[in-house]
Amino acid sequence: MRRGFWLRYLGRRLLAAVLALFGVAVIVFVVTRLLGDPVELILGQRATPEQAAQLRAQLGYDDPLPQQFVRYLGDLVQGDLGVSNYTQRAVTDEIADRFPATLELALAGMFLGLLWTIPLGVLAAQRPGGWVDRVSRAIAEFGLAIPNFFFGLLLILLFAYVLGWAPAPVGELDIGATPPPRATGMVVVDALLAGDFSTFWSALKYLALPAVTLAVTSCPPILALTRTSMITALRSDYVRSARAFGLPQRTVRWYALKNSLVPVLTMSAMTFGFLVGNTVLVETVFSWPGVGLYSVQSMQRFDYAPVLGVVLLGSAIYILAYLLADLISMAIDPRVREGQT
Amino acid sequence: MSVAQTQSRSVLAGIADDPLLEISGLVVETGPQRRPIELLRSIELAIPRGARVGVVGESGSGKSMTASAILGVLPDGVRARSGTIRFDGRDLMTLPERELRRIRGGEISLVSQNAVASLNPLMTVGAQIAKVCREHTGVSKAEAWARTVELLDALGIPEPDVRARSYPHHFSGGMAQRVAIAMALICSPQLVIADEPTTGLDATIQAQVLEVIDGSVKASGAALLLISHDLAVVRAMCDIVAVVYAGSLLEYGPADEVLNRPLSPYTQGLIRCMDPPEGEIAFIPGRIPEPGTLGAGCPFAERCEQATDACRAQQPALRQLRPDHWVSCHHE
Amino acid sequence: MSAEPVTAAAWTPARIGSRLRPLLTPYWALLLLFALVALLAPLIAPYDPIQADLEAKLLPPSSAHLFGTDENGMDIFSRVLYATRTDLVVAVLGVALAFVVGVPIGALCGYLGGWLDELFNRTSEIVQSIPLFLFALMIFAALGNSKTILVAVVAIVNIPIFLKLTRSVVQPIKNQDYIAAARLAGQPTSRIVLRHVLPNTLGPIVSQASISAAYAIQITAGLAFIGLGVELPHPEWGSMIQQGAPLIMNGDWWVSVFPGLAVLLAVVAFGGIGRQIARRYDR
Numbered sequence: 001m002r003r004g005f006w007l008r009y010l011g012r013r014l015l016a017a018v019l020a021l022f023g024v025a026v027i028v029f030v031v032t033r034l035l036g037d038p039v040e041l042i043l044g045q046r047a048t049p050e051q052a053a054q055l056r057a058q059l060g061y062d063d064p065l066p067q068q069f070v071r072y073l074g075d076l077v078q079g080d081l082g083v084s085n086y087t088q089r090a091v092t093d094e095i096a097d098r099f100p101a102t103l104e105l106a107l108a109g110m111f112l113g114l115l116w117t118i119p120l121g122v123l124a125a126q127r128p129g130g131w132v133d134r135v136s137r138a139i140a141e142f143g144l145a146i147p148n149f150f151f152g153l154l155l156i157l158l159f160a161y162v163l164g165w166a167p168a169p170v171g172e173l174d175i176g177a178t179p180p181p182r183a184t185g186m187v188v189v190d191a192l193l194a195g196d197f198s199t200f201w202s203a204l205k206y207l208a209l210p211a212v213t214l215a216v217t218s219c220p221p222i223l224a225l226t227r228t229s230m231i232t233a234l235r236s237d238y239v240r241s242a243r244a245f246g247l248p249q250r251t252v253r254w255y256a257l258k259n260s261l262v263p264v265l266t267m268s269a270m271t272f273g274f275l276v277g278n279t280v281l282v283e284t285v286f287s288w289p290g291v292g293l294y295s296v297q298s299m300q301r302f303d304y305a306p307v308l309g310v311v312l313l314g315s316a317i318y319i320l321a322y323l324l325a326d327l328i329s330m331a332i333d334p335r336v337r338e339g340q341t
Numbered sequence: 342m343s344v345a346q347t348q349s350r351s352v353l354a355g356i357a358d359d360p361l362l363e364i365s366g367l368v369v370e371t372g373p374q375r376r377p378i379e380l381l382r383s384i385e386l387a388i389p390r391g392a393r394v395g396v397v398g399e400s401g402s403g404k405s406m407t408a409s410a411i412l413g414v415l416p417d418g419v420r421a422r423s424g425t426i427r428f429d430g431r432d433l434m435t436l437p438e439r440e441l442r443r444i445r446g447g448e449i450s451l452v453s454q455n456a457v458a459s460l461n462p463l464m465t466v467g468a469q470i471a472k473v474c475r476e477h478t479g480v481s482k483a484e485a486w487a488r489t490v491e492l493l494d495a496l497g498i499p500e501p502d503v504r505a506r507s508y509p510h511h512f513s514g515g516m517a518q519r520v521a522i523a524m525a526l527i528c529s530p531q532l533v534i535a536d537e538p539t540t541g542l543d544a545t546i547q548a549q550v551l552e553v554i555d556g557s558v559k560a561s562g563a564a565l566l567l568i569s570h571d572l573a574v575v576r577a578m579c580d581i582v583a584v585v586y587a588g589s590l591l592e593y594g595p596a597d598e599v600l601n602r603p604l605s606p607y608t609q610g611l612i613r614c615m616d617p618p619e620g621e622i623a624f625i626p627g628r629i630p631e632p633g634t635l636g637a638g639c640p641f642a643e644r645c646e647q648a649t650d651a652c653r654a655q656q657p658a659l660r661q662l663r664p665d666h667w668v669s670c671h672h673e
Numbered sequence: 674m675s676a677e678p679v680t681a682a683a684w685t686p687a688r689i690g691s692r693l694r695p696l697l698t699p700y701w702a703l704l705l706l707f708a709l710v711a712l713l714a715p716l717i718a719p720y721d722p723i724q725a726d727l728e729a730k731l732l733p734p735s736s737a738h739l740f741g742t743d744e745n746g747m748d749i750f751s752r753v754l755y756a757t758r759t760d761l762v763v764a765v766l767g768v769a770l771a772f773v774v775g776v777p778i779g780a781l782c783g784y785l786g787g788w789l790d791e792l793f794n795r796t797s798e799i800v801q802s803i804p805l806f807l808f809a810l811m812i813f814a815a816l817g818n819s820k821t822i823l824v825a826v827v828a829i830v831n832i833p834i835f836l837k838l839t840r841s842v843v844q845p846i847k848n849q850d851y852i853a854a855a856r857l858a859g860q861p862t863s864r865i866v867l868r869h870v871l872p873n874t875l876g877p878i879v880s881q882a883s884i885s886a887a888y889a890i891q892i893t894a895g896l897a898f899i900g901l902g903v904e905l906p907h908p909e910w911g912s913m914i915q916q917g918a919p920l921i922m923n924g925d926w927w928v929s930v931f932p933g934l935a936v937l938l939a940v941v942a943f944g945g946i947g948r949q950i951a952r953r954y955d956r
Contacts (some may be wrong), residue, residue: 024799027800031812032811032814043743126852145941147898147936150894150933151934153929161921292806299813299814311803318803
């Protein structure tokens with residue numbers, strides 16, 4: 001019975017996710033076909049009226065809207081995101097080439113983010129109002145307030161220019177360096193898999209600053225939530241009870257932390273989803289060859305199909321991240337699990 | 342024994358040879374150091390080995406605070422300023438934290454009011470109880486689990502091996518309390534403190550839970566400190582009764598003595614409330630004073646029909662007016 | 674929030690005065706400073722912000738040029754001052770627009786419930802599933818690159834936020850007695866919402882407005898950084914930061930740093946005020 005229950009729940013949530021994605025596709029359609037001129041989107045603003053009319057007929061933009069919409073959905077379902085005006089390659093391929101870089105950056109940023117926010121949040125909760133608490137909250141406020149691209153620039157100024165510890169922001173590797181054989185598309189991972197340690201180390205150095213930028217500017221909410229959840233947990237009846245039964249400090253702290261984990265991990269999943277879609281500015285600053293930079297470059301080239309493709313991809317990942325967050329809270333908290341029946 | 346040691350014996354110690362627990366002159370306060378708010382004003386208590394002592398008083402009288410003080414788990418910002426708590430000959434107030442942790446759960450354990458809330462919601466009840474067992478006895482996981490299931494069974498929980506794998510929120514009312522009692526008894530402590538164990542439960546369940554406590558504590562030979570605002574519960578369960586009001590002990594003695602021949606006007610009032618004369622609803626007018634608002638006199642003076650100026654001026658000392666029966670009152 | 678219901682008529686001078694007293698924090702001072710700079714930029718700025726002077730290219734900060742000069746020899750201090758107008762106006766306008774659209778709709782949704790509520794709620798959720806900057810890129814792609822579109826983007830992005838917030842604040846109130854009394858007295862829905870419901874929910878909404886303004890400034894600067902919404906050579910913090918970005922590795926730090934600090938301080942000011950208001954209503 002439990003297996004069946006899980007499958008049904010998963011099915012329901014996946015359906016909800018698909019519907020949400022469908023909604024996003026509708027919005028993209030509305031914005032580009034109804035509000036904008038799709039032909040202009042493809043040809044750019046330098047098209048002549050004749051070219052426009054010809055392309056319009058050719059691509060079926062003269063057809064009634066419902067028909068266009070069905071065709072559009074059909075293309076999407078088959079993974080056809082159109083063709084890049086600039087390279088004439090399928091947008092899907094262009095995005096697939098670049099997505100691993102964004103994923104690598106987001107994962108690294110998330111990892112560093114959790115590394116600094118969760119321990120600080122736990123420490124701050126143990127002595128609210130103490131100096132750890134105040135300092136960490138100041139850092140969190142700063143991280144949220146400063147624009148991420150500006151913070152990235154400051155890091156470059158300090159660590160690349162002044163100290164020379166980090167390389168210049170030219171992307172994932174030195175200009176002219178040979179990338180490792182492509183396995184996952186993530187340079188750091190691929191270098192490791194190929195046993196190429198000098199490239200691995202170099203790639204890591206290039207990854208450092210942009211990852212830190214993301215970690216500091218996107219993760220402060222996790223710090224606040226960890227702190228609040230831990231404070232609530234530490235004041236709870238079961239923690240007092242655990243102490244009253246003579247359980248050691250570390251066990252008591254673990255009880256409190258495990259109970260804080262549900263909201264914290266849920267927010268972390270959502271932050272990750274947010275990160276992946278919002279690497280645009282950071283990738284631009286560091287010339288990081290991911291989909292964010294690609295969408296900006298495409299905008300500058302008036303090549304709009306890739307932009308729409310990235311929009312759909314980013315939304316899909318965001319929606320999936322929410323789903324993941326739900327699954328996490330179900331896995332950890334038995335009360336959530338049973339609330340579903 | 343040195344002078345200091347004799348002086349730290351509770352005046353109530355005479356009730357038995359070598360009581361298991363003695364509290365003498367315990368003062369618990371909160372607030373700023375310079376102008377503290379007293380929550381417990383020089384509490385006295387004695388619990389003979391294997392006895393059942395009931396601490397009764399209105400909500401806010403400091404009963405639960407006494408339990409927390411004994412275990413050394415006072416809430417943040419609350420501290421025990423002075424006094425001694427002698428358990429099995431050792432002063433708990435002076436023991437290092439390490440020692441105290443061994444005693445908590447191992448030799449003195451606690452059954453809280455809201456059982457479900459006092460259990461970790463993310464662990465199965467069996468795992469939690471077994472953990473306490475292993476922490477204090479060092480036995481293997483398997484052995485601890487076996488003991489847990491056995492104890493749950495003895496306490497009347499059906500299908501104990503299945504229920505042990507359930508989570509706290511699966512248990513309701515009476516069953517949850519049995520789980521809490523199991524956790525308290527798993528290490529065979531010498532003293533079990535039950536803090537309002539039946540408050541909030543349905544009347545029928547209350548009786549069941551009391552029976553379970555009664556039977557299991559008797560079987561284990563432990564002493565019981567039962568804290569309740571319900572005099573009827575205390576009357577049903579306890580051999581010795583202590584009446585507490587606004588952080589002070591007002592009366593103490595064998596249940597039969599205190600309940601049938603009460604010396605303190607407060608106790609008299611409580612008994613009247615419990616068993617009002619035919620057709621009347623009895624109550625004690627006024628309400629318990631907030632901590633920090635008390636003067637130097639008897640805490641009950643405001644609400645006492647027999648209060649005199651002497652009562653308001655000075656807190657009466659605890660005197661043994663009858664054999665084994667102490668009271669804090671200026672009147673006879 | 675105070676326990677008694679507030680009606681629009683209860684905004685007496687005394688009440689307004691008591692609300693104004695906590696305005697003496699550094700955040701408000703900072704905000705005032707920015708407002709003054711925005712208003713008085715032409716009077717304070719020592720140089721014409723779009724006056725190029727190729728003799729004075731890339732000068733570091735000095736007494737003549739407080740914040741140095743950029744690649745075109747333009748005085749950065751003056752440009753930062755003038756840019757205050759642009760960024761602040763765009764952010765405030767965008768948020769105001771979102772407020773005016775999102776709050777009434779949210780209030781109606783929260784008050785009426787039903788299919789209207791479902792519709793707007795779902796739509797908001799879906800719009801919010803699209804990552805912010807990608808959404809902005811899409812709008813610019815479809816509708817062109819101009820400052821108007823920039824304000825529109827800021828507004829569109831914030832409408833769901835105000836909608837959901839207002840809705841969640843209104844829902845618990847709609848069942849209260851004084852609302853029922855108004856309904857029984859035959860008052861039309863719009864009047865009930867405007868005069869009775871909204872005044873009691875303003876606290877969290879105003880707080881959100883301030884916080885949204887803070888994020889709006891970040892968004893504006895970010896979009897300008899990638900070339901959207903700006904009209905060069907018009908001074909705007911984000912585009913100024915972008916101009917200075919390639920120069921960082923040459924050591925010409927001042928071109929990016931000063932406008933960046935301006936953004937940071939503006940965000941801190943608005944954000945701090947928003948949180949302060951929120952704390953008052955959390956009691």
